[in-house]
Amino acid sequence: MMDPFSETPPDTPARRERPRLAVTLGDPNGIGPEVVIKCLADSRLNKYMEPLVIGSAEVLRVHAARLGFGDLRLRIVHEAPERIEQGGITVLDVTGDSPFDVQFGAITEAGGQLAMQAVARAVDLCMSGEVDAMVTAPISKEAIAMAGYREPGHTEFIARRTGCGRFTMMMIADKLRVGLVTGHLAIWDVPKYVTREAILEKVEIISESLVRDFGIARPRIAVLGLNPHAGDGGVMGHEEEDFILPAIAEARERGRLVFGPFAADGFFAVSGYRNYDAVLAMYHDQGLVPFKTLAFDTGVNFTAGLPIVRTSPDHGTAYDIAGSGKASPGSMRSAIYLAIDMARRRPPVSRRKAS
Numbered sequence: 001m002m003d004p005f006s007e008t009p010p011d012t013p014a015r016r017e018r019p020r021l022a023v024t025l026g027d028p029n030g031i032g033p034e035v036v037i038k039c040l041a042d043s044r045l046n047k048y049m050e051p052l053v054i055g056s057a058e059v060l061r062v063h064a065a066r067l068g069f070g071d072l073r074l075r076i077v078h079e080a081p082e083r084i085e086q087g088g089i090t091v092l093d094v095t096g097d098s099p100f101d102v103q104f105g106a107i108t109e110a111g112g113q114l115a116m117q118a119v120a121r122a123v124d125l126c127m128s129g130e131v132d133a134m135v136t137a138p139i140s141k142e143a144i145a146m147a148g149y150r151e152p153g154h155t156e157f158i159a160r161r162t163g164c165g166r167f168t169m170m171m172i173a174d175k176l177r178v179g180l181v182t183g184h185l186a187i188w189d190v191p192k193y194v195t196r197e198a199i200l201e202k203v204e205i206i207s208e209s210l211v212r213d214f215g216i217a218r219p220r221i222a223v224l225g226l227n228p229h230a231g232d233g234g235v236m237g238h239e240e241e242d243f244i245l246p247a248i249a250e251a252r253e254r255g256r257l258v259f260g261p262f263a264a265d266g267f268f269a270v271s272g273y274r275n276y277d278a279v280l281a282m283y284h285d286q287g288l289v290p291f292k293t294l295a296f297d298t299g300v301n302f303t304a305g306l307p308i309v310r311t312s313p314d315h316g317t318a319y320d321i322a323g324s325g326k327a328s329p330g331s332m333r334s335a336i337y338l339a340i341d342m343a344r345r346r347p348p349v350s351r352r353k354a355s
Helices: 032-040 057-067 109-128 141-146 154-161 187-193 196-214 228-234 239-253 264-269 284-295 330-345
Strands: 020-024 050-055 074-077 089-093 133-136 168-173 176-180 220-224 257-262 278-281 300-304 310-313
Touching: 020 032, 020 109, 020 330, 032 050, 032 057, 032 330, 050 057, 050 109, 057 074, 057 089, 109 133, 109 141, 109 154, 133 330, 154 300, 154 310, 168 196, 168 284, 176 196, 176 284, 196 220, 196 239, 196 278, 196 300, 196 330, 220 239, 220 264, 228 239, 228 257, 239 257, 257 264, 264 284, 278 284, 300 330, 310 330
Parallel strands: 020 050, 020 133, 050 089, 074 089, 133 310, 176 278, 220 257, 220 278
Antiparallel strands: 168 176, 168 300, 300 310
16 A cells, blocks of 8 residues: 555645545446455455445345345445445445345346446546546446447446547556456457557557556566467567567657567566566457466456546456355455555546536
8 A cells, every 4th residue: 555645736636535436336146246245344444445335235235144244234325425434334326216136146137237337327426526436346248238238348338438548458466467459359350459559559558557557657568479489580470570569669769668579478487577567468368367377366457548547356257156155355355455546646536526
């Protein structure tokens, strides 16, 4: 955690004593509510933040009963309150008068709809300055598609809702930071999106985020190759020679400290990432398989480039253990701590009611 923040300049809104975080419950039939309950049951977290849970109070009660948590001392609101008291859980309920039937482990249209209603409300609260950051519990891409959402996940939905055209998913675990050139794409489509322009854009986004959100003055970024052995000089593919190397050269001309391309397998095998502030992978599994192998219980999903702070645990809905009490809150706790640190680094947003 950072030291207490410095004095706020007179022309910016005053910071809250503790950053206020909107915490969405994720898919109500998965483990999201469970890990949120387990995190908020830890009184140590409340010393550093004001949590505002977004979702359904009834879903929380059902999960708490299954977990044996008993009385959660819920305070139900329908707008962001002026003050959030410590002790108990303040829930901004987005369901209105509509009851929700929790079906542990089931992928349902209603579950996808409720999950995304909470995300949309949290984004709007961030944009209006009524909260300082948002932390999202896992959703099901299948469930939100059933509910009619065209985006494949949180990242793209939040980017669209905030009007952000430059963003990238990053995975964070202490000093290990992995960004992606392409995200939720079929492997068949990846090569055509690995272009010089795309690589340059992601390098710029990651560099800016490392400075703004992590306080690293001159970040060093390692870039991975697309093909085995980073193409072996063109023997195993041409993307390195045609796109990746030219992108690295141009990024250096812009003053960025960028290195590579490195062969992905050997790079992680010899812990090469320890020499850099971030790693840029070409596609989803190239970056996330080694990341989750190294940091599954503590990893955080962070969307770099957004005008708001958004973090998430690096696991999914885990329908197979939903309601069993077996879900670890470790990654969710890490996501909350990272959001607190980032909210403290960024200037406060003017606190205005969303129109």
